[in-house]
Amino acid sequence: MQTSDDRAQHGHRLVQLGMFLFLLALLVGLAVPKFAVPRLGLSTHLLGIMQGLFLMIAGLLWPTLRFSSLMSRIGIFLAVYGCFAAWTANLTAAIIGAGNSLLPIAAGQAQGTAGRRRIRRLDSMQHVRVSIVEKHAVLRAARAAASK
Numbered sequence: 530m531q532t533s534d535d536r537a538q539h540g541h542r543l544v545q546l547g548m549f550l551f552l553l554a555l556l557v558g559l560a561v562p563k564f565a566v567p568r569l570g571l572s573t574h575l576l577g578i579m580q581g582l583f584l585m586i587a588g589l590l591w592p593t594l595r596f597s598s599l600m601s602r603i604g605i606f607l608a609v610y611g612c613f614a615a616w617t618a619n620l621t622a623a624i625i626g627a628g629n630s631l632l633p634i635a636a637g638q639a640q641g642t643a644g645r646r647r648i649r650r651l652d653s654m655q656h657v658r659v660s661i662v663e664k665h666a667v668l669r670a671a672r673a674a675a676s677k
Contacts, residue, residue: 535598536591543584546588547584557620565623591605
């Protein structure tokens, strides 16, 4: 089992990375009109803000969860990777003008080439898988902490 200092340090790191993503999202918000698909740029901006807040809140709650050291590291990696991967995939779609197949409302008529659509689809599916595993691990740890 982890010590409370380790959990606090991991939580602090999550807060830092969440703040970094939040800052990047604010900067993207300034550039929304410059993207190939401005609506996807706006979607990226909002996603980054939400994911950054999620990481900050997870970081504040992390010290109260009961994880083994290995599970804590895996959970942090999955949370950070999932948040940044989704944000990066949306940012890429906004820049290159792809995304209609997965985000038809935000992308509008922007189709992109077949290769760009394939990259966007792979990025999104990878994020979904990582996000499910990470949320499941955090939920199990929260239940374990609540039962003690």
